[in-house]
Ligand code: HPA
């Protein structure tokens with residue numbers, strides 16, 4: 001099964017590129033930039049990755065990215081991830097990035113965009129991968145600031161495949177960002193949002209009704225609201241589920257408790273993703289494998305999940321057709 005899952009052409013729709021920063025690269029970039037890390041070794045960094053919930057994880061996540069300073073750093077971060085993903089049989093990556101987390105450290109959007117965009121071109125040329133860029137707003141910061149970021153990104157609107165909403169969910173409902181997402185809609189930029197990870201099902205409704213999103217990131221808590229599940233099924237809304245992330249952040253206790261089988265039985269459109277692979281114990285393939293080990297799913301189920309990711313991805317029609325063909329060949 002491992003070989004089969006490795007060969008399956010997998011599209012990843014939910015990844016935070018800053019969450020792909022492995023301790024080895026963290027050390028290399030710290031050295032390159034003359035930054036003192038509060039860790040003695042790569043092992044010490046890994047040992048410090050202790051968290052029980054989203055806020056505790058986010059503290060480490062924002063601290064870890066302090067080594068990212070130059071366009072070259074962002075390029076190397078993304079290429080490092082693309083290479084690993086390529087080895088796992090990932091053919092398309094959509095990366096969230098957090099401009100505000102860099103702006104507060106004095107790193108301008110131009111620097112981030114230059115590095116990530118160069119990596120996108122390299123991934124296509126060297127690895128034959130397609131990629132997309134999702135500019136995320138930090139929901140625990142103000143809507144005014146998010147709006148400023150969106151406006152200041154004008155030179156890059158063409159390159160941004162979608163805007164998203166991430167960071168600490170509880171107490172920061174989608175309704176806070178109605179105007180920002182309305183503006184993105186006016187600009188013709190598609191929208192996604194994290195909802196129903198640690199936050200209640202109501203946040204999923206708000207994301208659909210008020211932000212007009214085309215996908216929900218996580219969304220696993222929809223099961224607490226049967227009417228919402230019916231709606232998600234009827235409207236064919238795609239959820240980008242991240243099983244290993246949900247275990248690490250204690251959204252569920254163990255993989256065996258993960259609601260993926262119920263979500264699948266409810267007829268929802270699901271995809272499997274890594275979220276923050278450097279922090280949560282594995283990439284896309286590891287997440288597929290964890291599902292196989294926990295649920296003993298058939299090849300057909302994995303083909304269905306991989307197919308949904310291709311259907312719901314931000315990519316050209318030609319690329320989508322090509323990947324559907326590759327998927328059919330590998331099935
Ligand atoms: O798992 C996550 N959830 C919400 N926000 C995030 N930002 C990075 N990773 C995450």
Ligand SMILES: [Zn+2]
Pocket residue numbers: 014015016166194217275
């Ligand atoms: Zn996420």
